[in-house]
Amino acid sequence: MITGFITILAVALLTFFIFNLLPGDPALVMLGLDADSEVLSALRKELNLEAPAILRFGHWIADLASGDFGRSITYRKPVTQVIVESLPPTLSITIVGSALTLVLSLFFGILAFKRHNRWLDYALTLGSQLGIVIPSFWMGILLLFAFTLKLEWFPFGQYAPLRTGFFSWLRTIFLPSLSVSLVAISIMMRMVRSSLLENAREDFVRTAKSKGVPERKIVYKHILKNALGPIVTLFGLQISSILAGTIVIENVFSIPGIGRLLLLAVQRRDLPVVQGVVLWIATMTVLINIVTDFVHMLLDPRVSL
Amino acid sequence: MKKSEKKRTEAFDSSEELRRTFRKIRRHHGFIVGFLLLFSLCLLTATSLLFTPHDPYKMNPKASFQPPSWNHPFGTDDFGRDTFSRCMVGSQTALLVGLVSTSISLGFGLLLGLLAGLSSKWVDEIIMRLMDGLYAFPAILFAIALISVLGSDVKNATIAIGIARIPIFAREVRNSVRQVRIKNFAVAARAMGVSYPRQILFYYLPSILAPLTVLTSSSFAYTILSESGLSYLGLGSQPPFPSWGRLLMESQRFLTRAPWLSVFPGIMIAWAVLAFTLLGDGLRDIADPKI
Numbered sequence: 273m274i275t276g277f278i279t280i281l282a283v284a285l286l287t288f289f290i291f292n293l294l295p296g297d298p299a300l301v302m303l304g305l306d307a308d309s310e311v312l313s314a315l316r317k318e319l320n321l322e323a324p325a326i327l328r329f330g331h332w333i334a335d336l337a338s339g340d341f342g343r344s345i346t347y348r349k350p351v352t353q354v355i356v357e358s359l360p361p362t363l364s365i366t367i368v369g370s371a372l373t374l375v376l377s378l379f380f381g382i383l384a385f386k387r388h389n390r391w392l393d394y395a396l397t398l399g400s401q402l403g404i405v406i407p408s409f410w411m412g413i414l415l416l417f418a419f420t421l422k423l424e425w426f427p428f429g430q431y432a433p434l435r436t437g438f439f440s441w442l443r444t445i446f447l448p449s450l451s452v453s454l455v456a457i458s459i460m461m462r463m464v465r466s467s468l469l470e471n472a473r474e475d476f477v478r479t480a481k482s483k484g485v486p487e488r489k490i491v492y493k494h495i496l497k498n499a500l501g502p503i504v505t506l507f508g509l510q511i512s513s514i515l516a517g518t519i520v521i522e523n524v525f526s527i528p529g530i531g532r533l534l535l536l537a538v539q540r541r542d543l544p545v546v547q548g549v550v551l552w553i554a555t556m557t558v559l560i561n562i563v564t565d566f567v568h569m570l571l572d573p574r575v576s577l
Numbered sequence: 578m579k580k581s582e583k584k585r586t587e588a589f590d591s592s593e594e595l596r597r598t599f600r601k602i603r604r605h606h607g608f609i610v611g612f613l614l615l616f617s618l619c620l621l622t623a624t625s626l627l628f629t630p631h632d633p634y635k636m637n638p639k640a641s642f643q644p645p646s647w648n649h650p651f652g653t654d655d656f657g658r659d660t661f662s663r664c665m666v667g668s669q670t671a672l673l674v675g676l677v678s679t680s681i682s683l684g685f686g687l688l689l690g691l692l693a694g695l696s697s698k699w700v701d702e703i704i705m706r707l708m709d710g711l712y713a714f715p716a717i718l719f720a721i722a723l724i725s726v727l728g729s730d731v732k733n734a735t736i737a738i739g740i741a742r743i744p745i746f747a748r749e750v751r752n753s754v755r756q757v758r759i760k761n762f763a764v765a766a767r768a769m770g771v772s773y774p775r776q777i778l779f780y781y782l783p784s785i786l787a788p789l790t791v792l793t794s795s796s797f798a799y800t801i802l803s804e805s806g807l808s809y810l811g812l813g814s815q816p817p818f819p820s821w822g823r824l825l826m827e828s829q830r831f832l833t834r835a836p837w838l839s840v841f842p843g844i845m846i847a848w849a850v851l852a853f854t855l856l857g858d859g860l861r862d863i864a865d866p867k868i
Contacts, residue, residue, distance in 0.1 A: 275709070282710025290722050405850040407802055409809050410825060410843035417832050417839065516715030520806045524829075535810055538725045546725040554713040561713075 276562040342544035351548040361431040361529035369453035381464025403458030412451035412524035429526035452517040456510035467499040501572040508564025512557040608859025614852035631659035651841040663819040670820040675797040681739025686746020694754025708744035716741035787864035794857035
């Protein structure tokens, strides 16, 4: 817990460094080179650019702690509000993507384990190798071409909130979720397969077999349960990488989430929004890691925090 | 444990170890495939420096949107430029970005890792907590943050991706150094007053070398992926210079009209990433004394 807190502090420090201390004038970046000098100095004053760095960091972190991420320049609203409004699509993609990852990787991983050294195992291993090297946004473009443009099964560039119905919601985010989680599915599948194989060689499996425990029970109760620790840890990492993947994938499908917001903010030089989104994603990554460690500890009594 | 360790160090000096490594390489199909893929990619890149079938920048409106043919294997784009030639030139970006940003992560990771591993507890704590913080930024996010302040440019993207991956190297180096530090030969070296540079060179580096080679290879793969993602967003390579990600971004508008434009640059990315992934996995298996 304490390390998690320190990590978040380090995240804040790095973010502050990038947005406030790097050479370059944030006021100039935001207003453009041909900006009026009076407007520039007014913005500099508003952004508090003239105070010493350490004081500015103090102010900045105090503002953050009270939930004040500054004001967006293009939206003319508090950054917090802008981010919260863009959250639902991103969270939906992350959740559906993570769910797909968990279900499909366990399914295929166990399948490959059961058919070890047979053609299905080879086919799945090869497929997962391809899944790792194919960039998610390219997968997205291909899926977009096949299922949205040609077959017209899915809509393009829309997001339907969950309250409009489960299926219309799922239809708008299914393809992005699938393309963003393909790498995670492949990595997890390989891990599930190899850790099952490793645990299957353990003594307790031989004991269970000689006791006459049925095969199904050995696989799910003994082998899988023991392999679960590292699988959970890897799954936590995959959730954060899916969250990071939404940055690009939302722009492939033109989905109005955090990733789209981030790119638009960079293009419009809306630095407070960029900073807010960067901080939010990095903090979420740390929190996901903490939760993962916690779940790992709950599942495996041999591990302690 | 002790006996096998002794055996291993003896074998390491003799040519027997080398012969064993070569046998392992020969039997590792993944490694060989990865090596061949990388070799052919490098060949393609080297060729593109001297010669491309068509001028990758020359526009020819009459020949726009031609499907793949013998003359244009990957077809032509909206300006009638040859996509194959543009993909060839794009491989220069990919390899250069991979090389430069991996060097940044490797160099600084080694430096910070050694510093953290060899210094007092406090220096170690401060460096490693900062690394934890940096590690919380996915490479692409860190790059976007830097680019939003410094401007979109492939140079900034390369540096940012390199910095974002320093923690991965620093952690590996620091942990190996900590492990070696408590071994008897390292304690003896310190007691004898062996100088720090000599200690690092002859006592610590040999044990870090294998994991670092593996990391370097997989880092190339990750870097090329990140750069293509950034260029796809329009934040990496700038026109007219082609990079695979940028080619995909430009072609998406014509997805229904010229789908081939969206296929080939993606294959190029997958090719490069596959080469480095297979190489990395192969190196890991070959460096593992248990296999």
